[in-house]
Amino acid sequence: MRLWISLLASLVGSVSAADVVSNAIDATELTVYRDTNRGTDELSLNDDRSNGLAMVTETRTIEVPAGASTIQFRGVVDSIVPQTAKLEGIPATIVESNFDYNLLAPGTLIAKSLDRPVMLIRTDRETGEIQERRGILRSGPDGVIVDFGGEIEALNCSGLHERLVLADVPESLTETPTLSMKVRTAKAGKYQVQLSYLALGMDWSADYSARMDADGNRMDISAWITLVNRNGSRLADATTHVVAGTLARQEDETLAPDFDPPALSDRCWPIGDFRQRQRIKKQFDVIESHQMAPSMAISLDSIAVTASRVARASELGDYKLYTLPFSTTVEPRQMKQAQLLDLSNVRIDRLYEYRVTQDILSNDPAPESARSLLRFTNTKDNGLGIPLPAGTWRIMKLTDDGRQYLLGEQALEDTPVDLPRDIYLGASNDVTVLTRPVEEQSAEKESRDTIEVAIANAGATTANVEILHSRQLIENGRIVEESQRHQTKRGDYVWVLRVPPHERTVLRYTVAAPKD
Amino acid sequence: MRAQVAIAIAVTAVASTALATEAPTKLSLTIYNKDLALIEEIRSLDPGKGRHRIEFKDVSASIRPETVVLSAPDVSIVEQNFDYDLLTPEKLMQKAVGQEVEIVRVNPGSGEQVREKAAVLAANEGVVLRIGNNIEVLRADGVPTRVIFPKVPDNLRARPTLSVTVQSEKAGTRDMRLSYLSKGLSWKSDYVALFDEKAGKLDMQGWITLTNTSGSAYANADTQLVAGDINLAGEIPAWQLQQQQLQRQQARQMRQAGRDPGPPPQLADYYVYPIRERTTIADNQTKQVGYLDVNGVAARKVYRYRASWFQTSEPTHVDVAVDFTNSKDAGLGAQLPAGVVRVYVRDVDGKPKFVGEDQIPHTPRGSELSVKTGEAFDVTVEATLERHESVSLFRSRYAMLYTIRNARSQPVTVSLRQDGLWRDGRVLEENLKSTNNDARSLQWDVPVPANGETRLRFTVETGW
Numbered sequence: 001m002r003l004w005i006s007l008l009a010s011l012v013g014s015v016s017a018a019d020v021v022s023n024a025i026d027a028t029e030l031t032v033y034r035d036t037n038r039g040t041d042e043l044s045l046n047d048d049r050s051n052g053l054a055m056v057t058e059t060r061t062i063e064v065p066a067g068a069s070t071i072q073f074r075g076v077v078d079s080i081v082p083q084t085a086k087l088e089g090i091p092a093t094i095v096e097s098n099f100d101y102n103l104l105a106p107g108t109l110i111a112k113s114l115d116r117p118v119m120l121i122r123t124d125r126e127t128g129e130i131q132e133r134r135g136i137l138r139s140g141p142d143g144v145i146v147d148f149g150g151e152i153e154a155l156n157c158s159g160l161h162e163r164l165v166l167a168d169v170p171e172s173l174t175e176t177p178t179l180s181m182k183v184r185t186a187k188a189g190k191y192q193v194q195l196s197y198l199a200l201g202m203d204w205s206a207d208y209s210a211r212m213d214a215d216g217n218r219m220d221i222s223a224w225i226t227l228v229n230r231n232g233s234r235l236a237d238a239t240t241h242v243v244a245g246t247l248a249r250q251e252d253e254t255l256a257p258d259f260d261p262p263a264l265s266d267r268c269w270p271i272g273d274f275r276q277r278q279r280i281k282k283q284f285d286v287i288e289s290h291q292m293a294p295s296m297a298i299s300l301d302s303i304a305v306t307a308s309r310v311a312r313a314s315e316l317g318d319y320k321l322y323t324l325p326f327s328t329t330v331e332p333r334q335m336k337q338a339q340l341l342d343l344s345n346v347r348i349d350r351l352y353e354y355r356v357t358q359d360i361l362s363n364d365p366a367p368e369s370a371r372s373l374l375r376f377t378n379t380k381d382n383g384l385g386i387p388l389p390a391g392t393w394r395i396m397k398l399t400d401d402g403r404q405y406l407l408g409e410q411a412l413e414d415t416p417v418d419l420p421r422d423i424y425l426g427a428s429n430d431v432t433v434l435t436r437p438v439e440e441q442s443a444e445k446e447s448r449d450t451i452e453v454a455i456a457n458a459g460a461t462t463a464n465v466e467i468l469h470s471r472q473l474i475e476n477g478r479i480v481e482e483s484q485r486h487q488t489k490r491g492d493y494v495w496v497l498r499v500p501p502h503e504r505t506v507l508r509y510t511v512a513a514p515k516d
Numbered sequence: 517m518r519a520q521v522a523i524a525i526a527v528t529a530v531a532s533t534a535l536a537t538e539a540p541t542k543l544s545l546t547i548y549n550k551d552l553a554l555i556e557e558i559r560s561l562d563p564g565k566g567r568h569r570i571e572f573k574d575v576s577a578s579i580r581p582e583t584v585v586l587s588a589p590d591v592s593i594v595e596q597n598f599d600y601d602l603l604t605p606e607k608l609m610q611k612a613v614g615q616e617v618e619i620v621r622v623n624p625g626s627g628e629q630v631r632e633k634a635a636v637l638a639a640n641e642g643v644v645l646r647i648g649n650n651i652e653v654l655r656a657d658g659v660p661t662r663v664i665f666p667k668v669p670d671n672l673r674a675r676p677t678l679s680v681t682v683q684s685e686k687a688g689t690r691d692m693r694l695s696y697l698s699k700g701l702s703w704k705s706d707y708v709a710l711f712d713e714k715a716g717k718l719d720m721q722g723w724i725t726l727t728n729t730s731g732s733a734y735a736n737a738d739t740q741l742v743a744g745d746i747n748l749a750g751e752i753p754a755w756q757l758q759q760q761q762l763q764r765q766q767a768r769q770m771r772q773a774g775r776d777p778g779p780p781p782q783l784a785d786y787y788v789y790p791i792r793e794r795t796t797i798a799d800n801q802t803k804q805v806g807y808l809d810v811n812g813v814a815a816r817k818v819y820r821y822r823a824s825w826f827q828t829s830e831p832t833h834v835d836v837a838v839d840f841t842n843s844k845d846a847g848l849g850a851q852l853p854a855g856v857v858r859v860y861v862r863d864v865d866g867k868p869k870f871v872g873e874d875q876i877p878h879t880p881r882g883s884e885l886s887v888k889t890g891e892a893f894d895v896t897v898e899a900t901l902e903r904h905e906s907v908s909l910f911r912s913r914y915a916m917l918y919t920i921r922n923a924r925s926q927p928v929t930v931s932l933r934q935d936g937l938w939r940d941g942r943v944l945e946e947n948l949k950s951t952n953n954d955a956r957s958l959q960w961d962v963p964v965p966a967n968g969e970t971r972l973r974f975t976v977e978t979g980w
Contacts, residue, residue: 029867031870033870053870055869057867082725082802082804083725083804084858085804096803096804097803098801098803098804099802099803100800100801101800101802114674125624126624126625139602139603139604140674143604143605144605145603145608145668150666150667151664151666152608152666153663153665157663158622158663159658159659159661160622160662196868241863241869245892246833246891247870247872247889247890248872248889250856250875253855253856253873254858267605269606269608269609269639269654270639270641270642271643271654271655314863314864315864316861316864317836317861317871318836318871318893318894318924319890319893321869387894416893416895416896416923417894417923418967418969419831419896419921472828490828490830490900491900
């Protein structure tokens with residue numbers, strides 16, 4: 001008994017006069033980085049991986065006394081990585097910075113109220129009569145036990161309507177994530193400070209929608225930045241940037257504190273009858289006290305599409321920084337889009353590709369589809385020449401009667417200026433290839449295989465077809481005869497053929513390989 | 517400061533008199549990197565004369581009880597117990613088996629209460645009671661029934677509790693020193709590095725990040741931190757070993773180990789960082805204390821690409837790293853405990869923005885460090901194996917072409933490293949001069965003009 005009285009006494013003395021509480025955020029700047037682990041996977045709101053990263057800078061106005069004081073920054077983003085917090089804009093020495101992850105919840109409330117006075121209220125089911133008893137909380141939250149002056153009872157084991165009432169919220173619990181800094185200032189005053197930190201649970205991707213013209217020579221591209229906030233925090237009126245590029249990350253070290261509060265359990269002794277074991281599952285009656293932490297009500301996946309103005313691009317070290325043209329409010333569990341770029345008349349090449357593999361040569365040959373693809377080089381001459389952040393490209397085609405069709409989609413990596421890129425659309429129904437070995441000679445030192453590649457074009461336009469044969473397929477091999485001159489590209493021999501509509505073109509080449 | 521802060525202590529004589537005692541007069545913590553802390557506290561206490569039990573409530577669930585040492589003048593330890601039998605309703609009922617409790621039945625119709633004595637016979641799958649001469653199952657009829665226990669059993673506790681039975685030669689208040697090792701306390705270093713590429717300077721702050729998940733709070737503790745990988749007995753989990761191995765393999769952040777003398781205090785081979793002011797470490801807290809703040813450390817940005825074999829690859833973004841040394845001459849002059857370096861650069865509006873993070877090992881003064889921040893958006897390397905010929909049964913010739921493209925408006929130099937050389941590896945021809953790192957790799961510093969590209973071509977022959 002004496003023990004808890006002394007504890008109470010120490011509580012009263014613990015409110016420091018030099019505590020400064022900062023609730024309001026004047027302005028927020030938000031920079032969102034891509035989740036490097038997601039690769040080219042699509043962005044999702046319900047993804048619970050917390051790897052996406054954001055840098056949050058909050059401008060707050062605080063009034064601090066001279067000397068030592070503790071500033072409590074309330075309402076920081078719930079996935080804050082506390083060790084990344086920095087404070088600027090105040091001539092102060094930061095003695096220490098603390099983040100307590102004791103969020104107010106039924107379980108933590110009980111855990112922190114041990115040995116403190118509580119009241120048990122019983123309501124009679126029939127009469128509505130209320131009975132109150134005062135006692136000391138002895139154990140919890142893993143089953144609650146109360147000591148009523150030598151009569152020990154457990155909560156929710158009697159089958160009566162019972163609830164526990166506490167006098168106040170233990171001081172170490174906060175209802176909102178709070179970062180506190182102990183500072184020492186020479187001069188008292190009002191300061192506008194910048195608090196910045198990294199937070200998890202945010203991610204972004206680029207999404208490209210390209211409309212190819214009827215000839216397949218040009219396309220219009222509009223691209224969107226899709227921003228996702230998987231946190232329970234709201235960022236109001238934030239100046240928002242996204243960063244394109246791959247950051248080195250230490251994911252095991254840059255973590256939000258593990259919010260794993262002890263859960264309040266209604267564990268009781270086994271309650272049963274003669275027939276079989278039966279456990280009375282009871283909803284835990286509400287603990288009356290301050291309002292609980294707001295429930296994590298998941299709003300519908302709202303996708304907000306913002307006004308169609310294009311993001312401003314700039315350099316950030318070796319990355320690209322895109323600034324949204326307006327400040328925006330990022331709601332909890334929201335996906336948001338803004339336009340990244342809008343281009344028209346980009347020059348492209350439509351072509352088909354077919355790769356000769358060892359498989360085809362050994363198996364019973366049958367005609368196969370060529371892969372249809374779209375190729376562009378990121379240059380100014382082609383109507384591009386701007387950095388293209390990684391994302392998914394959707395290629396649409398507009399037909400003469402004004403209908404749109406999806407030709408295919410593919411994810412591309414970050415594409416710097418001058419780099420060529422291929423977007424594979426799918427297997428062609430019109431362009432088919434039949435490959436077969438037509439001659440196999442074996443001399444003393446060398447073997448010679450002649451391969452025939454027959455390309456048929458059932459389409460209405462001329463098809464440009466690339467036939468590829470990997471150079472690594474044949475060690476020390478070389479092409480000794482061919483019906484058309486080959487080129488080399490990366491690790492391949494390449495033959496480019498033009499196949500007019502409704503025609504068939506045949507390529508023949510002979511590969512010589514030394515014998516072991 | 518907080519209610520939970522003081523480790524509550526109670527002396528229970530065998531005759532069961534309870535005494536509340538003062539908070540420790542001195543509390544000191546020595547925290548290691550590896551989830552380990554040495555906790556020492558001095559308390560003024562009168563253990564009385566004779567045999568008594570002293571209870572230390574609120575010691576962490578992570579205490580290593582076998583390491584507890586209690587010492588005081590004229591006191592000897594009889595036995596030490598660490599009880600972690602948590603007080604729950606279920607346990608309370610189990611411990612009441614064979615004993616008498618009171619039950620209060622509440623008539624659901626009238627609200628009338630009937631109080632009876634009952635003996636608990638069993639508490640498995642339901643509680644069996646003897647009431648008078650009858651055997652009943654508790655609440656088998658669904659009638660609300662309260663159970664009143666006369667007391668909390670001695671060894672059931674709301675929190676893990678350490679109890680020490682001592683034999684005291686004489687009564688009187690004196691200092692008692694308690695020390696033990698505990699898990700749940702650890703620290704690491706976090707660095708904030710603001711890099712100015714144009715000036716070739718780095719502003720660096722070092723923070724100690726303390727994390728307390730031990731279940732206890734430590735008020736006004738004299739705290740010091742030990743940096744170094746100390747050896748701990750006991751089994752190391754396989755995943756940890758694997759991780760350590762991986763870390764060693766990947767730990768190329770330290771390119772050259774330093775030999776500069778470090779400042780005192782030092783503890784054998786380890787660095788010791790005392791926290792200047794006494795600090796209170798709350799439970800479930802992450803605390804940061806600054807210990808390093810230097811401006812203008814010489815640093816430079818480098819582009820690196822490493823090919824582990826002779827093979828064709830798609831255009832790949834090169835790595836970007838910031839190289840610096842922690843020698844005195846370069847402006848840093850401090851040993852750096854292992855931790856994460858987070859690099860920031862200023863954006864076009866002059867605001868610092870995060871650009872990447874890397875881990876550094878415990879780094880003696882005068883070492884050369886390379887912190888990888890990420891991949892360059894605009895600088896790519898495309899590799900083509902142009903020819904691969906067998907020269908003999910055990911020798912091969914490889915002709916490689918590397919196309920290095922730079923879409924930036926400034927020229928860059930890419931440091932390209934080719935691994936894969938083996939016995940008698942040699943360069944037959946090359947269009948840029950290579951240097952040898954070691955017998956198994958070659959290196960080129962390839963200048964690439966702004967908005968342009970450079971082709972590196974070479975042929976090597978190597979045995980295997």
